[in-house]
Amino acid sequence: MRIAIYGAGGVGGYYGGRLAQDGHDVELIARGQHLDALKEDGLTVESVEGDFHVDLPATDDPSEIDPVDVVVFCVKSFDTADAAADLDGLLADDGAVLSVQNGVDNEPVLVDAVGSERVWGGVTYIFSTIKEPGVVEHTGGPAHILYGQYHDIDEEPPERSALADAFLDACEEATGMSAKYTENVHATLWDKFALICAQAGLTAATRQPLGRVRANDESWSLYRQVMEEVVAVAHAKGVRFDWDPVGKWLDAMQEGSDDQYSSLHYDLTHGKRMELDALHGSVVAHGRDAGVPVPATRAINAVLAPQADANAE
Numbered sequence: 623m624r625i626a627i628y629g630a631g632g633v634g635g636y637y638g639g640r641l642a643q644d645g646h647d648v649e650l651i652a653r654g655q656h657l658d659a660l661k662e663d664g665l666t667v668e669s670v671e672g673d674f675h676v677d678l679p680a681t682d683d684p685s686e687i688d689p690v691d692v693v694v695f696c697v698k699s700f701d702t703a704d705a706a707a708d709l710d711g712l713l714a715d716d717g718a719v720l721s722v723q724n725g726v727d728n729e730p731v732l733v734d735a736v737g738s739e740r741v742w743g744g745v746t747y748i749f750s751t752i753k754e755p756g757v758v759e760h761t762g763g764p765a766h767i768l769y770g771q772y773h774d775i776d777e778e779p780p781e782r783s784a785l786a787d788a789f790l791d792a793c794e795e796a797t798g799m800s801a802k803y804t805e806n807v808h809a810t811l812w813d814k815f816a817l818i819c820a821q822a823g824l825t826a827a828t829r830q831p832l833g834r835v836r837a838n839d840e841s842w843s844l845y846r847q848v849m850e851e852v853v854a855v856a857h858a859k860g861v862r863f864d865w866d867p868v869g870k871w872l873d874a875m876q877e878g879s880d881d882q883y884s885s886l887h888y889d890l891t892h893g894k895r896m897e898l899d900a901l902h903g904s905v906v907a908h909g910r911d912a913g914v915p916v917p918a919t920r921a922i923n924a925v926l927a928p929q930a931d932a933n934a935e
């Protein structure tokens with residue numbers, strides 16, 4: 623399978639490296655010092671699942687890459703619109719772009735760029751960052767991708783394509799990662815959105831890991847409230863869950879390791895631009911549209927906004 627990783631950073635570098643290790647034809651799109659190091663020394667992945675090194679073609683110019691079957695789209699959400707403009711030329715006519723980004727507003731941008739039939743919505747559960755140029759550090763999480771054909775929320779999901787099956791096989795066969803196809807892509811996206819708004823919001827606002835957030839009744843109650851608000855907005859927008867996302871995540875995170883933070887906390891504490899607008903800012907906007915109050919999420923957004931502004935300068 624021919625695969626391009628658009629945004630070969632923490633997440634993209636990890637999955638691109640794993641798929642290449644398994645023999646797929648992977649090309650990386652990166653920029654800056656990270657790109658220089660990838661070109662010069664290849665990609666090194668330091669992973670809790672085993673370290674490895676691969677030499678892969680890397681560029682900051684997607685027009686240099688012949689059309690691919692799948693683009694795994696891993697830029698931060700504030701870079702989505704710019705990167706999406708390159709997708710039409712990068713994707714084969716019957717190819718697909720898979721967003722594994724956090725948030726629920728990326729896929730509509732990709733649909734505008736290449737049409738919904740070529741867009742898979744997705745989420746991923748992993749902790750992975752650029753440790754230094756050319757080196758990606760995977761510190762935990764199951765490294766699992768859930769994805770499905772994107773479609774309008776009020777339409778039936780289209781039939782699963784042969785390409786979606788082939789990509790699933792590729793992910794399942796590769797070492798150190800797994801994947802699952804979902805027929806209910808909107809529920810999958812909003813389910814993760816509920817978790818990430820709670821996990822990212824509380825770890826970033828308190829600068830404390832899950833264990834500390836969970837041990838304090840007030841912060842743990844706010845964690846729950848954020849998830850309840852996101853799920854209430856999802857319901858109002860017509861998302862149908864076959865499960866209880868809040869109960870599921872509270873149970874799961876009760877078991878989660880004490881030292882877990884989030885990518886938002888990482889960006890905050892490393893002076894990097896933060897995805898706040900795509901997370902809590904987006905919930906506030908969707909809540910306003912749907913007429914659903916989201917006071918806890920709004921407060922977290924307000925508390926983090928000055929730091930997000932400072933990091934964006």
Ligand SMILES: NC(=O)C1=CN([C@@H]2O[C@H](COP(=O)(O)OP(=O)(O)OC[C@H]3O[C@@H](n4cnc5c(N)ncnc54)[C@H](OP(=O)(O)O)[C@@H]3O)[C@@H](O)[C@H]2O)C=CC1
Nearest residue numbers: 629631632633651652653696697701723724748749750885
């Ligand atoms: N990190 C994690 O553990 C997790 C992250 N996610 C989500 O995955 C997505 C990716 O996150 P993450 O991997 O941490 O992000 P990173 O910042 O580590 O990686 C994104 C990379 O894409 C590069 N990039 C952006 N635009 C372009 C462009 N036009 N051309 C070339 N390169 C480009 C960035 O370069 P530059 O640095 O110069 O901007 C950066 O190197 C986010 O939406 C995040 O929320 C989800 C689950 C876990």
Ligand SMILES: CC(C)(CO)C(=O)C(=O)O
Nearest residue numbers: 746747748763821884885
């Ligand atoms: C859920 C979590 C915390 C890990 O996958 C995440 O998505 C992130 O850190 O961005």
